[in-house]
Amino acid sequence: MARQSQAGSVSRLPEVPPELQSSVNLTTLDQVYAWARKRSLWPMLFGLACCAFEMIATAASRYDTARFGMEIMRASPRQADLLIVNGTVTKKMAPLLVRLYNQIAEPKYVIAMGACAISGGPFKEGYNVVSGVDRLIPVDVYIPGCPPRPEALIHGILTLDARFDHESIRDIRAFQTGEDKGIPEPALGPDLLNWRDLEGLVGPPEEKR
Amino acid sequence: MADTINGMPVEVWEKLQARFPGALHPAQPPERGDAEGYPQGGEHRMTRSVSRSVLQNRPRYEGVLVHSRHLLDVMRFLRDELGYVMLSSLTAVDYPEAVGQLPPHIDVVYHLFRLEGGGYVVLHVHTAREGAILPSLTPEFAAANLQEREVWDMFGVRFDGHPDLRRLLMWEGFDGFPLRKDWREAYFEEEHKPFRSRFPEGGSPLYAEERTPYHANVRYSREFAEHNLHVDEDFSEADALLYERMLSADRDTDKPLKTEEMILNMGPHHPSTHGVFRMAVRLDGETVRHLEPVFGYLHRCHEKIGERNTWLQNIPYTDRLDYINGMTNNLAYCLAMEKLLGWEVPERAEYIRVIMAELSRVVNHVLAAGFFSNEIGMYFTGSLYALEERELVLDLFEAAAGGRMMFNYMRPGGIARDLPEGWIERARALVRGRLPKKVKQMQSFLLDNEIVRARSVNVGMLSAHDAIASGVSGPVLRACGVRYDIRRAEPYGIYDRFAFDVVTREHGDAFDRVALRFDEVWESLRILEQALDAIPEGPIQSHRLSPKMLIPPGETYARIEAPKGELGFYLVSDGGANPYRYHIRATSLLNLTPLSALTRGVKIADVVSILGSIDLTMGEVDR
Structure with missing residues (x-):
């Protein structure tokens, strides 16, 4: 592995002796990692609005996400690795959503399900609505629809699965050195104070205090 | 109707006049008929000046105008002597400019109902926009509690004497009162849709982001300077007020044993809260001392x-209120528009409406029972039974309306499209064949289960008196033994043609609330069988609709028995292509009024049991 990293590319795998070929399989660490993660995504049980019902329907018997290794939805962010933002993110909810995202352990993924999570959707103009969850947290897969059908959600999950094949543990955030400070939580002032939007205007919150 | 004046029974008006001579005025001036011959459904957009003059005359406005100093007396009189015990809806309308002789004001509107039916009484109370203040009804009318808080939050009307006047929907410290007509959101483009940038030419619409300085949907007041851009580390002002309330309410200082209490936040992210509902609980050990x-x-x-929005643009939005019951939300809004328009609905459309509404009720009640089992700890098992049946009903909805959850199916004067070929037979097969078997199975699994009974019998007892006083409706009210169903008390549509019973239970505990939903499913199936057999052929729409249809000026309140309870729409039209006021009387919100009282002194585990038995949808609670 060390030699491989130095070379910067995967070297040719050695031959497996014929007597061991039935029990030994050679592969890369990346592939093993991707294979394992693909079939064990645990979404967080996080229902925001209408789309949550389609997510529940997807988990139920007709669509059955258990076929894709999503056996169970965990209510605690600490036990989940997929955040499906299914519904309108309101400004009042925004700080809590960021906190929940920060609490999910790496590696973590976010699916923005439905028009509201993508852009604010039909409620975009509302004074209490965040125009898309990607203003707060990074999003991996967007699923359009209002609400998306269960098939669409499954397609989104499979799209995310396909991404794992192209990921290397060398650049996954979870294995990087250094402290992960997380995303600063927006605050509720006279309106939503999203530090990322205000960066040009004022310093980050630590400097202001 | 001949025996009503200003939308209320004549005898009530006479009794009110006799009791409060000179104090009450009809909200409607004597000259009538301004609305006659008014262009309906016309293509042209009225100019604002025309609509303004219509508003000045206030034709077709309902109820009586009460001075705020008489409000409490009138309310007591109506409740105690005339039987108007249900303060169903309390909301406000903002008039930022002078209307006729009236200066700019905020009009707070109260809708009261009797258990026996027979129309509503509307009270209007005016208050100045600056320093708006009215006497609070909350100490005597529990149903006013959350609704007054909402009016304070949205309109900035203070209610003198309200024990806990905090903002309801926005957070404490939010700038402005959003439903005032002169308050504009960050993405404000024009007063009314369709926006000129999109209609009729279209072209390249501006992105809403380009109009705000931060490229996000935020707006700060002019006084809010850069140096204000910091907040407390722990919690903001909003929570400070909440915790202050938590700590001050119902302190029991004479406890023999001094114990330390703790505040626990359940939600907004919590597996048992049906979405993003938050309960701040003050706990003494495992016992709930106070819940907010x-x-x-x-x-x-x-x-x-x-x-x-234009009138018709709101129909798809209503789908997203109580997103389990899009059909009934559509129905309530269309009924309200039809009341203002005076339109009739063709026979076939009436039947289809009933069929859709009752199918929706079946889905809702079965799901409610399923999620109740979730909340008391049967993780997902109970829901799986419910969701299986839901899918079959959704297939029917999809075949008729084109969507699984969001239907946009009903229209004023009828429905959007007719049923496809073979739909009735499919529905009949489901209603006669599969559903009764499955509902019976689920009912016995759930209600005969010893653990479910242990978790719900005698938990969260609500008395009939408290339920009525706190504005509770629907199955929660009927589980307390009150035989009140809007389909019977004030039948809308063609509900008076069907044979069904208004089922009740006696105890008003969590078990009865769940069990009653199953009883109602059986009644819904009865209605469905009758409707599916009797549905005639014929037209489905009585009028041609135009996207910018106009609705004659006036106000109305239409309500239906939605699966969760009374769903009402209060509409005010100034004659334009948009509602002047569009208020939703949310069932789920009002059903949560007694939650704090119900959970006092129970164990924390029972809180989820009680909440689950109330059956709420956050989309409707928060709107």
Whole structure:
């Protein structure tokens, strides 16, 4: 592995002796990692609005996400690795959503399900609505629809699965050195104070205090 | 109707006049008929000046105008002597400019109902826009509690004497009162849709982001300077007020044993809270000393958007209120529009409406029972039974309306499209064949289960008196033994033609609330069988609709027995292509009024049991 990293590319795998070929399989660490993660995504049980019902329907018997290794939805962010933002993110909810995202352990993924999570959707103009969850947290897969059908959600999950094949543990955030400070939580002032939007205007919150 | 004046029974008006001579005025001036011959459904857009003059005359406005100093007396008189015990809806309308002789004011509107039916009484109370203040009804009318808080939050009307006047939907410290007509959101483009940038030419619409300085949907007051851009580390002002309330309410200082109490936040992210509902609980050990519900985590500004939309544009938005029951939400809004328009609905459309509404009720009740089992700890098992049946009903909805959850199916004067070929037979097969078997199975699995009984019998007992006083409706009210169903008390549509019983239970505990839903499913199936057999052929729409249809000026309140209870729409039209006021009387919100009282002194585990038995949808609670 060390030699491989130095070379910067995967070297040719050695031959497996014929007597061991039935029990030994050679592969890369990346592939093993991707294979394992693909079939064990645990979404967080996080229902925001209408789309949550389609997510529940997807988990139920007709669509059955258990076929894709999503056996169970965990209510605690600490036990989940997929955040499906299914519904309108309101400004009042925004700080809590960021906190929940920060609490999910790496590696973590976010699916923005439905028009509201993508852009604010039909409620975009509302004074209490965040125009898309990607203003707060990074999003991996967007699923359009209002609400998306269960098939669409499954397609989104499979799209995310396909991404794992192209990921290397060398650049996954979870294995990087250094402290992960997380995303600063927006605050509720006279309106939503999203530090990322205000960066040009004022310093980050630590400097202001 | 001949025996009503200003929308209320004549005898009530006479009794009120006799009791409060000279204190009450009809909200409607004597000259009538301005609305006659008014262009309906016309293509042209009225100029604002025309609509303004119509508003000045206030034709077809309902109820009586009460001075705020008489408000409490009139309310007591109506409740105690005339039997108007249900303060169903309490909301406000903002008039930022002078209307006729009236100066700019905020009009707070109260809708009262009797258990026996027979129309409503509307009270209007005016208050100045600056320093708006009215006497609070909350100490005597529990149903006013959350609704007054909402009016304070949205309109900035203070209620003198309200024990806990905090913001309901927005957070404490939010700048402005959003439903005032002169308050504009960050993405404000024009007062009314369709926006000129999109209609009729279209072209390249501006992105809403380009109009705001931060490229996000935020707006700060002019006084809010850069140096204010910091907040407390732990919690903001909003929670400070909440915790202050938590710590001050119902302190029991004479406890023999001094114990330390703790505040626990359940939600807004919690597996048992049906979405983003938050309960701040003050606990003494495992016992709940005080519970404060916190709303607004799904406040999607429905009413503000609704007042910018055209009348028809609001129909798809209603789908997203109580997103399990899109059909009944459509129905309530269309009934309200039809009341203002005076339109009739063709026979076939009436039947289809009933069929859709009752199918929706079956889905809702079965799901409610399923999620109740979730909440008491049967993780997902109970729901799986419910969701299986839901899918079959959704297939029917999809075949008729084109969507699984969001239907946009009903229209004023009928429905959007007719049923496809073979739909009735499919529905009949489901209603006669599969559903009764499955509902019976689920009912016995759930209600005969010893653990379910242990978790719900005698938990969260609500008395009939408290339920009525706190504005509770629907199955929660009927589980307390009150035989009140709007389909019977004030039948709308063609409900008076069907044979069904208004089922009740006696105890008003969590078990009865769940069990009653199953009883109602059986009644719904009865209605469905009758409707599916009797449905005639014929037209489905009585009028041609135009996207910018106009509705004659006036106000109305239409309500239906939605699966969760009374769903009402209060509409004010100034004659334009948009509602002047669009208020939703949310069932789920009002059903949560007694939550704090119900949970006092119970164990923390029973809180989820009680909440689950109330059956709420956050989309409707927060709107």
